[in-house]
Amino acid sequence: MNVSSQAWVVVADDATIGGLLGAARPLGTSLVALVAGRREVAEAAAAAGVDRVVWLGEPADGVPVEAYGPAVGRVVAEAAPRVVVGPATDSGRVLLGAVAAATGAVVLAGASELSLDGDKVVVERAVGGGIALRRDRVVAGTAVVAVAPGGTVAGAAPVAVEEVDPGPLLALRVTDRRVTPRVGVDLGSAKTVVGVGRGLKAREDLALIEDLAAAAGGELACSRPLAEGVDWVGKERYLGISGQTITPDLYVAVGISGQIQHMVGVREATTIVAVNSDPHAPIFRECDYGIVGDLYTVVPLLAEAFRAARS
Amino acid sequence: MKIVVAYKWAANPQDAEVGPDGTVDWSRAKGAVSEYDPVAFELARVLADTCAGEVVGLTVGAAAIDTPLARKAALSRGLDSLVMVADDALRGADGTRIAAVLAGAVRAIGDVDVVVAGESSVDVGDRQVAMTLAAQLGWAGLNAVRAVTADGGSLVVEREVAGGVETVVAGGPVVLAATADAALPRVPGMKEILGAAKKPTQVLDLAALDVPAPADTIAPVSTARPDTGNRQGVMLDAADLPAAAAQLTAALRQSGVL
Numbered sequence: 082m083n084v085s086s087q088a089w090v091v092v093a094d095d096a097t098i099g100g101l102l103g104a105a106r107p108l109g110t111s112l113v114a115l116v117a118g119r120r121e122v123a124e125a126a127a128a129a130g131v132d133r134v135v136w137l138g139e140p141a142d143g144v145p146v147e148a149y150g151p152a153v154g155r156v157v158a159e160a161a162p163r164v165v166v167g168p169a170t171d172s173g174r175v176l177l178g179a180v181a182a183a184t185g186a187v188v189l190a191g192a193s194e195l196s197l198d199g200d201k202v203v204v205e206r207a208v209g210g211g212i213a214l215r216r217d218r219v220v221a222g223t224a225v226v227a228v229a230p231g232g233t234v235a236g237a238a239p240v241a242v243e244e245v246d247p248g249p250l251l252a253l254r255v256t257d258r259r260v261t262p263r264v265g266v267d268l269g270s271a272k273t274v275v276g277v278g279r280g281l282k283a284r285e286d287l288a289l290i291e292d293l294a295a296a297a298g299g300e301l302a303c304s305r306p307l308a309e310g311v312d313w314v315g316k317e318r319y320l321g322i323s324g325q326t327i328t329p330d331l332y333v334a335v336g337i338s339g340q341i342q343h344m345v346g347v348r349e350a351t352t353i354v355a356v357n358s359d360p361h362a363p364i365f366r367e368c369d370y371g372i373v374g375d376l377y378t379v380v381p382l383l384a385e386a387f388r389a390a391r392s
Numbered sequence: 393m394k395i396v397v398a399y400k401w402a403a404n405p406q407d408a409e410v411g412p413d414g415t416v417d418w419s420r421a422k423g424a425v426s427e428y429d430p431v432a433f434e435l436a437r438v439l440a441d442t443c444a445g446e447v448v449g450l451t452v453g454a455a456a457i458d459t460p461l462a463r464k465a466a467l468s469r470g471l472d473s474l475v476m477v478a479d480d481a482l483r484g485a486d487g488t489r490i491a492a493v494l495a496g497a498v499r500a501i502g503d504v505d506v507v508v509a510g511e512s513s514v515d516v517g518d519r520q521v522a523m524t525l526a527a528q529l530g531w532a533g534l535n536a537v538r539a540v541t542a543d544g545g546s547l548v549v550e551r552e553v554a555g556g557v558e559t560v561v562a563g564g565p566v567v568l569a570a571t572a573d574a575a576l577p578r579v580p581g582m583k584e585i586l587g588a589a590k591k592p593t594q595v596l597d598l599a600a601l602d603v604p605a606p607a608d609t610i611a612p613v614s615t616a617r618p619d620t621g622n623r624q625g626v627m628l629d630a631a632d633l634p635a636a637a638a639q640l641t642a643a644l645r646q647s648g649v650l
Contacts, residue, residue, distance in 0.1 A: 145560060147534060150527055169519075171535035171553075178491075178523030178533060185607050187486040190518035203613060210405040210517040213414040216613040227520070251532040252563030256548075260556040273650070297650060309573040316573065322517055323428070323572060330649040340406055352649045353623060354640065369624040370640050374633060382633055386641040390650060 084163045084223055086110040086200065091153060091167035091176050094118025094146040096125035098168075100231020104195050105166040106130075108202055108224075115156055116242075117149035117176060123242045130237035137247040143255045147175045152247035154183030157223070164202050165223055166195075168230035177227055186225040189217070195226060202226075210322055211345035229326075266300060266317055273299025273331045276320055276347070279306050280336015280357065280376050284313045289380050290335060296384040297333065298391060304343045320346040333383075336376045339364025356380065393445035393542060396507045397436045398494055398522065398567075399429040399466065401457040402515040414615035418515075423457065425465050428510030430577035431570045435540060436508045437470035438575065443542040448501055449474040452493045454483040458595060467588035468580035474591065475501055479598040487521045489606050494521070495528035496601030506547055507567040511535070519569070526567035533567045534560060538574040 088109025090101040094117060106112050113133045114126040123136040137152050153176045157165055161184075167177040169190060177188045193214070194205040202224035205216045268274060275294040281287065287301075294301045301318060308319035320327060322342040332350035337343060339355065339362055347353065348367075355368035356379050365371045372379055403421030410416055436447045449471040451457060458478035467474050477493055485493070498504050507529075509522035519535075526533025538557070539550040547562045552571060580588075626643075628636035644650035 145558075147532060150533065151530070154527060171551075174520055174535060175523045175526070175533045178520060178525075179527040181488045181520075181524045182491070182527035185488065185604070186609060187488040188518065188520045188524065189610075190520050207618065208516070209408060209410075209416050210515060211618065212405045212408060212410050213416050214616045214618050215414065216615070217610045218613050219609060220611045221607065221609045227518075253532050253534075253566075254561045254563070255558050256561050257559035258553070258556055259558075305572075312573070323512055323519070331644060342406075348618065352644065352647060354644070365627070366625070367623055369626065370643065371625070371627045372633070372636055372640070373627070373630045379633060379637070382637040383640070386637040387650060390641045390645050 084161045087113055087160065087162040089113045089115055089157060089160065089162040089165045091157070091165060091173070091180065092116040092118065092122060092126055093168055093170065093172040093176050094122055095168065095170070095230065096122045097230050097233050098126060098129060099234045100229045101166050101168060102129060102131065102234060103231065104192070104226070104228045105164060108164045108195060108197055109162065113160070113162070115153060117146050117153055120242070124239070125233070125235070127242050128237055128239040129234035131240060134240055134242045136242050136244050138244055144250060145253050145255050146172050148250040148253045149247055150175055150179035150251060151249070154179035155248065156245065158183040162223055163200065165225045167225070167227055169227035170230060173227065173230070177225060180225050184223050184225065186223050188225050188227055190227045192226045192228050207345065210342060212341050268300055268302055268318065268320070268325045268327050271300040271327065271329050273297045274302050274327050274329045274350075275299050275333045275335065276302040276304060276337055277307060277314070277335045278304035278337030278343070281307065281313070284311070286377070287313060289377070293333070293335070293380050293384045293387070296387040296391070297331065299329070299331070302327070304337045322346065334364055334368070335380060337364055338362045339367055356383070393440065393443050393505045394501070394503050395436045395440055395445050395447045396450050396498055396501060396504050397432050397447060397471065398450050398507050398509045398525065399432060400426040400513045400515075401451055401453060401462050402426040402513055404514050410617055412617065414617045423462060425469070426510060427514040428512050428572055430469060431572060431574050432508045432510045433469040433471070434575040434577040435537075435570050439540055439542065446472050448472065450494065450497055450501070452477040452482060452490060452497060454478065455480045463593050464585060464588045467591045467593070468584040470578070471591065474593040475596060476593065477596045477598050477601065481598060485606065486610070487516070487518055488524055491521050491524035491528050492603045493598065493601060494525045496603045497596055498529060500596055500601060505565055506540070508540070509567065509569050511569050511572055522567050522569040529565070529567070531565045531567055532562055533569075534562070535569045537568040537570050540568060
């Protein structure tokens with residue numbers, strides 16, 4: 082299949098597309114946004130510095146963006162761009178799957194760096210659940226890449242929104258939506274994060290870790306067993322490969338062994354401090370400062386020292 | 393109702409060796425039902441039990457995924473039968489090809505109403521194959537699913553969205569990827585493990601599935617070890633913890649991160 086020199090982004094009813102545009106823009110001679118979802122999202126994309134916006138029309142009440150999968154696949158396959166960048170989100174992956182099925186391309190997920198080598202797209206991404214990095218050149222067909230969607234973009238002179246007929250949609254309808262009581266936390270922008278893992282013996286003992294987080298002026302987080310095994314900590318605070326990825330100045334890991342699935346989520350921290358009773362815990366090989374000790378002894382001492390230093 | 397659980401027999405990256413050049417050696421890592429999949433078996437069984445349905449396990453991969461141990465591990469998790477495509481032509485196959493083979497197998501099984509999968513595979517972690525499978529089948533796909541029930545000819549799906557939970561009614565066949573904590577998977581007991589030996593397994597021939605030949609669209613350039621950030625690795629003296637806490641606090645203050 083011959084591809085054009087265009088770069089496309091797929092927008093899944095969410096205007097936070099700064100990451101998509103930033104990744105796609107250097108890879109093509111023109112930048113096209115294909116928007117599934119509401120008109121306001123298409124209009125936001127039109128003012129985000131793209132050359133064209135192709136919009137699949139206003140969804141009827143209750144029709145989720147996933148219903149547009151076949152339309153997204155068809156429109157992209159007809160245009161055959163050099164690259165399609167889409168959001169690595171729940172609904173984004175549905176639309177990218179449709180692109181993959183329509184073009185035969187493989188979705189390159191977890192991409193950390195995109196570049197051009199001649200007219201071929203080169204993608205660097207984490208493989209094996211994050212244990213290695215690998216660079217591939219897309220030698221035939223459209224490169225299909227999933228990246229973090231990034232923030233909102235505005236301020237460019239808007240281009241026209243071109244509406245196209247989506248054709249038949251899939252039979253999906255949202256009939257109810259309930260807000261869950263847990264408020265969203267923004268771990269992604271937190272400067273300090275204190276994470277706790279299986280070293281914690283009882284739910285009541287979370288107060289100790291919460292106190293350390295407060296003393297450090299940071300947010301509480303956890304490794305997977307505490308959010309999904311025992312549900313002591315809200316799932317939105319779980320760090321790792323299928324949870325949150327953070328980029329704080331300081332990450333304090335308490336009672337966390339440091340399995341790769343966890344470390345993938347915290348590697349971008351400027352400084353990592355580890356407290357663990359096992360001197361052989363893998364986290365001690367990936368930290369800046371380590372203390373081997375019982376968290377029930379160490380954490381109150383750290384909280385006191387942090388509090389004194391910051392007051 | 394016919395329910396397929398699409399799962400993966402995979403090794404945990406925790407047991408793989410990563411060389412200095414970023415090459416991954418899986419030879420010492422053993423296969424297992426991928427960590428995120430038991431929840432899919434559980435969701436499927438619960439759904440089947442409420443609507444007199446049937447649960448068929450489905451996995452595809454290299455020839456080594458078909459062992460008595462691997463069959464038993466899947467069949468003891470509430471399946472009625474198991475279907476496999478085990479062919480060395482699938483060794484290292486990319487996600488789109490795996491999805492195409494799964495789609496071919498779902499068509500071969502026939503009359504399938506819903507495919508349930510885990511959110512991700514433990515060894516690759518792309519969270520993509522189930523949704524590519526949905527598109528290959530021409531079906532709807534939904535991620536972050538925490539519950540599913542049958543209501544007449546429709547499936548009622550609860551899925552997590554930012555800030556809440558949505559109920560989505562699927563009027564046609566659908567592929568669902570479950571959240572990691574959608575259900576608490578039952579641990580197979582002796583009864584289930586012994587019963588597994590009596591359940592049927594069908595091995596499908598890859599060549600008979602009418603799946604397009606792989607297109608070589610990707611060429612490897614290089615591999616590397618992930619940057620661990622050149623951490624300082626300073627171990628503080630645990631014999632005097634108050635001094636260690638003070639030393640750490642001073643260092644963090646000095647570097648401006650506390």
